[in-house]
Structures are given as structure tokens and as C-alpha cells.
Amino acid sequence: MDDLESRLCEMNLEILSLEEIGGAHAGNIYKVEALSDNENTREHYIYKEFAEGRDQEVEIYKNIEEIMTPFSRVVNVWETSPQAMLMWDLGYPVKARYEALPIAEKKILISDILKVLASLHGMDTGQDKLPVHQLNAEWKDWCLDQLGKLGSRKSWASPQWKRTIQEVYERLDIPHYQTKCRSVITHGDPHLENVFYKDNEVWLIDWEWAAIGSPLRDVTILMQDIYDEELISYVPEFYLQYMRERGIYLDDNDFRSDLSYLYIDHLTMMLAWEVEKYFQGHLSEKRIREIIEWKIEEIERVKTEGMDRKNKFSY
Ligand SMILES: Nc1ncnc2c1ncn2[C@@H]1O[C@H](COP(=O)(O)OP(=O)(O)O)[C@@H](O)[C@H]1O
Ligand SMILES: [Mg+2]
Structure with missing residues (x-):
């Protein structure tokens, strides 16, 4: 999880805890609790790392970011390998x-x-x-x-x-x-x-x-x-x-x-x-x-x- 750690570090976030979400997913999904150095607050995120060949969502996000924004809570996207997305933790699905x-x-x-x-x-x-x-x-x-x-x-x-x-x-x-x-x-x-x-x-x-x-x-x-x-x-x-x-x-x-x-x-x-x-x-x-x-x-x-x-x- 070195990628995640350094990526969050660049955002001035320090990982407090990390938990993988189980299930049949097209990649690895983690719940992350992080300390924000700027605000000194605890934040809850979801980090979605895409499996090889299943990274279409990153491309979609690049193309329609302004359309997706009001409907989703994406915080950051990485296009370099491993492609990944950081979102606010929205709790449990409906x-x-x-x-x-x-x-x-x-x-x-x-x-x-x-x-x-x-x-x-x-x-x-x-x-x-x-x-x-x-x-x-x-x-x-x-x-x-x-x-x-x-x-x-x-x-x-x-x-x-x-x-x-x-x-x-x-x-x-x-x-x-x-x-x-x-x-x-x-x-x-x-x-x-x-x-x-x-x-x-x-x-x-x-x-x-x-x-x-x-x-x-x-x-x-x-x-x-x-x-x-x-x-x-x-x-x-x-x-x-x-x-x-x-x-x-x-x-x-x-x-x-x-x-x-x-x-x-x-x-x-x-x-x-x-x-x-x-x-x-x-x-x-x-x-x-x-x-x-x-x-x-x-x-x-x-x-x-x-x-x-x-x-x-x-x-
Ligand atoms: N922003 C989020 N907040 C809370 N849980 C999430 C979030 N993103 C993903 N999850 C959890 O991870 C699961 C899989 O994420 P999803 O993006 O739907 O991947 P997949 O393409 O594998 O279905 C979701 O059904 C949900 O349980
Ligand atoms: Mg899904």
C-alpha cells in the first residue's frame, strides 16, 4: 500500500487505519481513515484501485468530470499505474x-x-x-x-x-x-x-x-x-x-x-x-x-x- 501512502501524503493526509472491503469487485477497494494535516481533522475515504483492463472509470471521469461531480463525491483520481480513485466514504449502499x-x-x-x-x-x-x-x-x-x-x-x-x-x-x-x-x-x-x-x-x-x-x-x-x-x-x-x-x-x-x-x-x-x-x-x-x-x-x-x-x- 506504498502507493496509497505516498499519494495521500502528497495531499497532506496521514493514514490512521486501512481496511479492505470484501466482495466481488473489479479491483481493490479500501476504507481509509486519515488525518488531515491542514485541518487537523479525521477524514473517511474510499480508495478504489482498478484491476488491469478494468480502469474504464478513470477515462470516463476525465471525459465527463463536470457532469459526474454533482452526483458523486470523487476527491482525487490517479491516471498513472496503479490507476485509482479517492472518494468520500458514503457509508453503506442503499x-x-x-x-x-x-x-x-x-x-x-x-x-x-x-x-x-x-x-x-x-x-x-x-x-x-x-x-x-x-x-x-x-x-x-x-x-x-x-x-x-x-x-x-x-x-x-x-x-x-x-x-x-x-x-x-x-x-x-x-x-x-x-x-x-x-x-x-x-x-x-x-x-x-x-x-x-x-x-x-x-x-x-x-x-x-x-x-x-x-x-x-x-x-x-x-x-x-x-x-x-x-x-x-x-x-x-x-x-x-x-x-x-x-x-x-x-x-x-x-x-x-x-x-x-x-x-x-x-x-x-x-x-x-x-x-x-x-x-x-x-x-x-x-x-x-x-x-x-x-x-x-x-x-x-x-x-x-x-x-x-x-x-x-x-x-
Ligand atoms: N464512496 C464510497 N463510499 C462507501 N462505500 C463505497 C464507496 N465506493 C465504493 N464503495 C463500496 O465498494 C463497493 C464496490 O465499489 P464499486 O465502485 O461499485 O466497484 P465495482 O466496480 O467493483 O462494483 C460498493 O458497492 C460499496 O460497498
Ligand atoms: Mg459497483
Whole structure:
């Protein structure tokens, strides 16, 4: 940790304690308590050191620093090896306490997150500063692969799960879908482990996948973390209404079409990721089974809606 020590020293910070945050991460993440020589105060930071080839977030930060600043609490970024980022410690991700909240409070919290996403989506940027998000077969392939591994290890894994994924991607031709809503800046990964609530504000971390895309990209990544029917149907309606109140009109058909396709792609992506967390020992068998069953049912439900819409509009 010599790099960290000398980097903080240059900022007149002296390390008091250092603790690695465990979990399935794309690099090493540390909680740092440091003494500020200037202010003589104890400060709490998170130091994120990127793994080789997973340092896209540094590039993104360089390109859209002024856009990220109001939404995140980045203190410093190092572009030399090892690439790293220093942020204020924002406490625990929303996910840590979300499940235990009563539904009314979940609704308020989700609405606050959607407002923040909407304000990100309303920001102007030179379109060339970020990659463009395009649907493809990547999440389907990864998910089929993960479910294949699960099937070979666990007798409770149903072969029907893979068939559901395969069929929905084929029937709706998801990898070739072109999003219809006007493109905006999207965070690209606002699931509840990347969202924080501190000092009465919502903060977004982990901008590795930020890209230009449909606003439904973010909305649906958030939705796949909400295991409640009523709240799931509330999310897009609230977002649509909120955007309209802000004078941003989204065509209803475009909105609902992007919603179906992106929601399925993100349910699939996160299904694969949750299986990975299970393989790495971060989820119980009971929980992964609940998650898979819920996500597969959601995919089936949305597929039916998507097929109905496809048939209706092809006449
Ligand atoms: N600023 C922060 N404040 C508090 N915890 C953080 C912060 N940044 C990261 N973490 C913790 O580290 C985890 C992983 O960080 P993240 O940037 O999302 O990396 P990854 O790309 O591996 O998901 C987060 O889910 C959170 O638990
Ligand atoms: Mg993350």
C-alpha cells in the first residue's frame, strides 16, 4: 500500500487505519481513515484501485468530470499505474438497508433515486465524450453460460431457465433492437449497490459503464433490483411523469418499447451477475434460487407484453 501512502501524503493526509472491503469487485477497494494535516481533522475515504483492463472509470471521469461531480463525491483520481480513485466514504449502499424498509419508504427512496437519474439524463454533453450503448448478445451469452455452470453443479437448477432466456432473445430479436427514445447520458449501472443516500442526498458511484443511450437503460437497471410488483410498475410511471413535469416529453410507445427490451436485457445481465455472486460465496442458495425464479418470471411476463406490442404495431 506504498502507493496509497505516498499519494495521500502528497495531499497532506496521514493514514490512521486501512481496511479492505470484501466482495466481488473489479479491483481493490479500501476504507481509509486519515488525518488531515491542514485541518487537523479525521477524514473517511474510499480508495478504489482498478484491476488491469478494468480502469474504464478513470477515462470516463476525465471525459465527463463536470457532469459526474454533482452526483458523486470523487476527491482525487490517479491516471498513472496503479490507476485509482479517492472518494468520500458514503457509508453503506442503499441495497444494505433497502430490503428491510416498509413499502412506503421504499417508494420515497426509489423516487429520489429516479429524480437524480432524471437530472443526469437532462444534462448536456458533447456526444463524443462517452461510448454509445447498443444492445447485443453479450448478457444473453453470459447468462446462458452461468446457468449452464449452475445446472452442472446443482440439481435444483431448472433447464427451463436457459430455454426462457434463449427464447425471449430470439422471439424479440433483442440483440438487434435499436432504442427509440432520444439518447441521453446514462450512468449505466445504477443498481442498489452503486447508489448511496447520505446527507439527505442520493449519490451514484461506479461510473465504469456510463454511456450515451436510452434513459430507460438506467431506469431498468434500477428496476431489476426491486422485487415487488407494485413498485416495479410504479417506477416507469413516476419517471415518465417526472420528466414531463420538467418539460421533457417522451413518446409513450417509444418509452414502453425501450422499457420492455432494456428491462429484459438487464434482468438477464443481473441474473448472471447474481449467479456469479453465489459462486463466489456472497449469496446463500436460498437467496439465489429466489432471485433466479423472480427474474425468470419477470422475463416471461415482459416477453408476453413485448410480443403483444410487436404484433400490434406490425399491422
Ligand atoms: N464512496 C464510497 N463510499 C462507501 N462505500 C463505497 C464507496 N465506493 C465504493 N464503495 C463500496 O465498494 C463497493 C464496490 O465499489 P464499486 O465502485 O461499485 O466497484 P465495482 O466496480 O467493483 O462494483 C460498493 O458497492 C460499496 O460497498
Ligand atoms: Mg459497483
